[in-house]
Amino acid sequence: TGLELIRTLQDHGVHQGISVHMECTVLDLLKDGDRVIGALGYWRETGRFVLFKAKAVVLCSGGVGKAWRVTSNSWEYTGDGLAMAYRAGAELMDCEFTQFHPTGMVWPPSVRGTLVTEGVRGDGGILKNSEGKRFMFGYIPERFAPETADTEDEANRWLKGDQGARRPPELLTRDVVARAITREVKEGRGSEHGGVYLDIASRLPA
DSSP: OHHHHHHHHHHHHHHTTOOOOTTEEEEEEEEETTEEEEEEEEETTTOOEEEEEOSOOOOOOOOSGGGSSSOSSOTTOSSHHHHHHHHTTOOOOOTTOOOOOSOBOOSSGGGTTOBOOHHHHHTTOEEEOTTSOBGGGGGOOGGGGGGBOOSHHHHHHHHTTOTTSOBOGGGSOHHHHHHHHHHHIIIIISOTTSSOEEEOGGGSOO
């Protein structure tokens, strides 16, 4: 996970003698002509500004997940890094390509944005619209058809370990599943809270 990546990088950095500044938010990069020479930030606990001078700057930051109403991203992912890079003269590429994790909580508000791992669908969770229809069978792209079950019977056989069966369509790539959910909602077949239903009850023993 992202947290483990951060923890590992931080541990390696500390062991190499690199200073780690916690609870510090960088606001902008500082330039001298066309050269970046440092960064301006502030300490979140006190609100005091801090200036970092550097011979070289490597900018690594989160994405723009908080631009969307529902997201599992941290509150920090507001695109600040992209904005700083742009203001410093960097060329931004492919910013429109944002990956969405297709399943997460939308209701109640206290859990909005909580991620529901693909493992739930891998263990048999199925996506249904407001009509109770398992809709992913209608969204199988041609390129994935050879490896994706096109009937509920075949999908169920795969879940039971049948090596000759193909994977359920709920396990298609994130972009395919996310687009399918979005279309169902936009065409009026979503839940009252703007999502669809992830049904795991059908996998419970009778």
